[in-house]
Amino acid sequence: MSVNTSLRSAPTRRESPTTPPQPTPTPTPKRNLARRREAIAGILFVLPTLVIFGLFKFLPIFGAGAMSLTEYSLNGDVEFLGADNYARLARDPNFWQSLRVTLLYVVIFVPFIIAVSLAGAVLLDKLVRFTGTFRALLFIPYLSSFVMAGIIWTWIFSTDGPLNAALGALGLGPVPFTSGSQWLVLASLALVSVWKGFGYSMLIFLAGLKAQPAEVHEAARIDGAGAWKSFLYVTLPLLKPVVFFVLVIETIIGFQVFDTIYVMTGGGPARASHSLIYFLFDEGFKFFDFGYASAVGVVLFVIVLILSLVQQRFFEGKDSK
Amino acid sequence: MTAVAPAPVVRRNGMEKRRQRTLTIVLAVISLFTVAPLIAVVVLALSPENAPTLPYAIPKELTFENIIRVLNVGEFPLWLWNSFIYSAVSVVIVLLTASMAAYAFARKRFPGRNALLWAIIATLMVPVQATLIPTFIMISRMGGVDTLWGLILPTLANAQAIFLIHQFIRDMPEELFDAARIDGAGEWRTFWQIVLPLIRPVLATLAIFVFLWHWNDLLWPLVVGQSDAAKTLTVGLATLNTETASTSSVMAATLISFIPCLVIFALLQKHIVASITHSGVKG
Numbered sequence: 001m002s003v004n005t006s007l008r009s010a011p012t013r014r015e016s017p018t019t020p021p022q023p024t025p026t027p028t029p030k031r032n033l034a035r036r037r038e039a040i041a042g043i044l045f046v047l048p049t050l051v052i053f054g055l056f057k058f059l060p061i062f063g064a065g066a067m068s069l070t071e072y073s074l075n076g077d078v079e080f081l082g083a084d085n086y087a088r089l090a091r092d093p094n095f096w097q098s099l100r101v102t103l104l105y106v107v108i109f110v111p112f113i114i115a116v117s118l119a120g121a122v123l124l125d126k127l128v129r130f131t132g133t134f135r136a137l138l139f140i141p142y143l144s145s146f147v148m149a150g151i152i153w154t155w156i157f158s159t160d161g162p163l164n165a166a167l168g169a170l171g172l173g174p175v176p177f178t179s180g181s182q183w184l185v186l187a188s189l190a191l192v193s194v195w196k197g198f199g200y201s202m203l204i205f206l207a208g209l210k211a212q213p214a215e216v217h218e219a220a221r222i223d224g225a226g227a228w229k230s231f232l233y234v235t236l237p238l239l240k241p242v243v244f245f246v247l248v249i250e251t252i253i254g255f256q257v258f259d260t261i262y263v264m265t266g267g268g269p270a271r272a273s274h275s276l277i278y279f280l281f282d283e284g285f286k287f288f289d290f291g292y293a294s295a296v297g298v299v300l301f302v303i304v305l306i307l308s309l310v311q312q313r314f315f316e317g318k319d320s321k
Numbered sequence: 322m323t324a325v326a327p328a329p330v331v332r333r334n335g336m337e338k339r340r341q342r343t344l345t346i347v348l349a350v351i352s353l354f355t356v357a358p359l360i361a362v363v364v365l366a367l368s369p370e371n372a373p374t375l376p377y378a379i380p381k382e383l384t385f386e387n388i389i390r391v392l393n394v395g396e397f398p399l400w401l402w403n404s405f406i407y408s409a410v411s412v413v414i415v416l417l418t419a420s421m422a423a424y425a426f427a428r429k430r431f432p433g434r435n436a437l438l439w440a441i442i443a444t445l446m447v448p449v450q451a452t453l454i455p456t457f458i459m460i461s462r463m464g465g466v467d468t469l470w471g472l473i474l475p476t477l478a479n480a481q482a483i484f485l486i487h488q489f490i491r492d493m494p495e496e497l498f499d500a501a502r503i504d505g506a507g508e509w510r511t512f513w514q515i516v517l518p519l520i521r522p523v524l525a526t527l528a529i530f531v532f533l534w535h536w537n538d539l540l541w542p543l544v545v546g547q548s549d550a551a552k553t554l555t556v557g558l559a560t561l562n563t564e565t566a567s568t569s570s571v572m573a574a575t576l577i578s579f580i581p582c583l584v585i586f587a588l589l590q591k592h593i594v595a596s597i598t599h600s601g602v603k604g
Contacts (some may be wrong), residue, residue: 042429063455079548
């Protein structure tokens with residue numbers, strides 16, 4: 001209704017709206033009218049999204065930056081601090097510990113998940129029969145939640161659990177998967193995330209492999225390249241953009257690790273798995289230090305941003321050679 | 322090439338057969354890695370409550386008593402309901418608002434269109450955890466803590482959905498929309514009767530993923546649903562796991578939480594696979 005009213009009052013149009021449209025020598029007013037009508041329709045269609053994004057995306061993004069510069073208390077008192085929260089982060093050994101934990105985790109998790117998903121994809125790609133069945137079997141854990149994955153693997157990893165029972169049968173002592181050294185705990189957590197998530201990357205790799213021209217591989221075979229050489233010198237270089245894509249995605253996922261830690265180790269033992277998001281969660285919802293926690297969020301954002309830019313630059317540089 | 326081909330082909334067939342067998346065995350072993358933990362969940366969930374669950378013993382009998390008990394005990398039905406509402410309502414609203422916006426971005430010219438689309442897509446670069454605190458403060462000020470609407474509202478801003486639908490609509494032929502215009506269809510009718518039916522494939526895909534993301538989400542529900550009123554299943558499961566509930570109960574609850582995901586997968590497997598391989602929906 002409002003659309004029509006505003007169109008009627010358009011100053012360029014003099015004739016009554018009931019007049020049938022006539023071919024006019026100067027089409028400008030009519031085109032303007034159509035343009036305006038299109039613009040109004042467009043804005044109306046975007047409006048719900050605009051409201052939702054304005055309130056729940058754009059506002060919080062600026063809010064995070066603004067809050068990180070304040071002391072923001074539970075009762076709503078706000079005190080401007082400037083860069084104090086960031087200075088405090090720089091001095092906080094627990095923050096550096098969490099950053100180190102997260103980096104270590106990413107260093108273990110990313111190569112691990114890339115290797116497993118790439119291997120799965122290459123094998124599936126070569127398989128002739130039962131492809132769909134195996135694809136489904138490998139993908140299924142992706143449907144679960146990290147909470148569910150954490151619960152299952154806590155049971156599998158427990159001191160008297162099935163994995164340790166199997167290792168015991170081989171004469172290996174009980175392995176403290178979620179309570180041992182930092183590397184072991186982080187590797188155990190990474191294993192859970194790989195189990196849960198590799199099916200997704202595997203499907204992306206699989207699509208990349210299917211898109212490769214068969215002639216190239218045929219040519220490599222005629223030239224006498226074995227399976228391994230053909231993979232290393234033909235398949236992998238052709239797959240590079242896909243590997244890059246998956247690498248970025250999985251690195252970003254790695255930096256956001258939280259759910260499995262929350263369920264499996266609670267950040268322990270002795271902060272050995274106290275990741276960046278866990279630190280943010282603690283500062284925000286255990287100590288209600290909202291300004292400080294926001295600063296951690298901003299740091300996470302900057303890390304993720306820099307990482308994607310650096311990786312992009314790195315790969316572009318290699319391509320141009 | 323045809324002259325050289327016959328001899329190697331014969332040799333390759335024998336080799337190929339052996340290679341296929343090896344491949345199948347290797348894949349079966351990897352499948353064991355993915356499926357065995359899930360089978361364990363099923364078996365543990367169906368084991369009698371007092372049966373030993375560690376290290377592992379095959380139970381003498383299987384029973385549904387855990388499932389039935391868990392479904393009737395305490396807050397569990399409420400958590401299940403909350404998860405369902407959180408996922409289902411979000412799917413409907415996200416799909417509707419994102420389709421409308423994507424249609425406008427792809428087909429309508431209006432001032433600020435490109436800047437706005439760019440700004441929305443750019444939010445994909447911001448991890449949700451980075452905006453967790455201000456979002457929580459805002460919802461808390463609005464009185465949304467421990468409510469379902471407080472849980473749902475902030476997750477409706479889904480840039481991925483807009484991006485994907487936009488790609489889809491952008492690639493449609495312009496003649497389609499010309500025809501609708503000539504037939505005198507209004508904007509809303511064009512959207513409702515032409516655009517929506519045509520983008521059904523991408524909507525189905527997104528419905529699956531938005532459902533899974535919400536159903537499996539932890540951090541936001543953990544922060545907003547502090548009391549049982551708005552606790553989702555994932556939050557409840559995490560609490561259950563740290564309490565003194567028996568392994569059978571925890572696994573029964575876990576199994577129940579997984580069933581909707583399995584059903585969706587079983588029904589729409591081809592869709593899920595195709596969508597990941599084609600567009601790489603971020604998970």
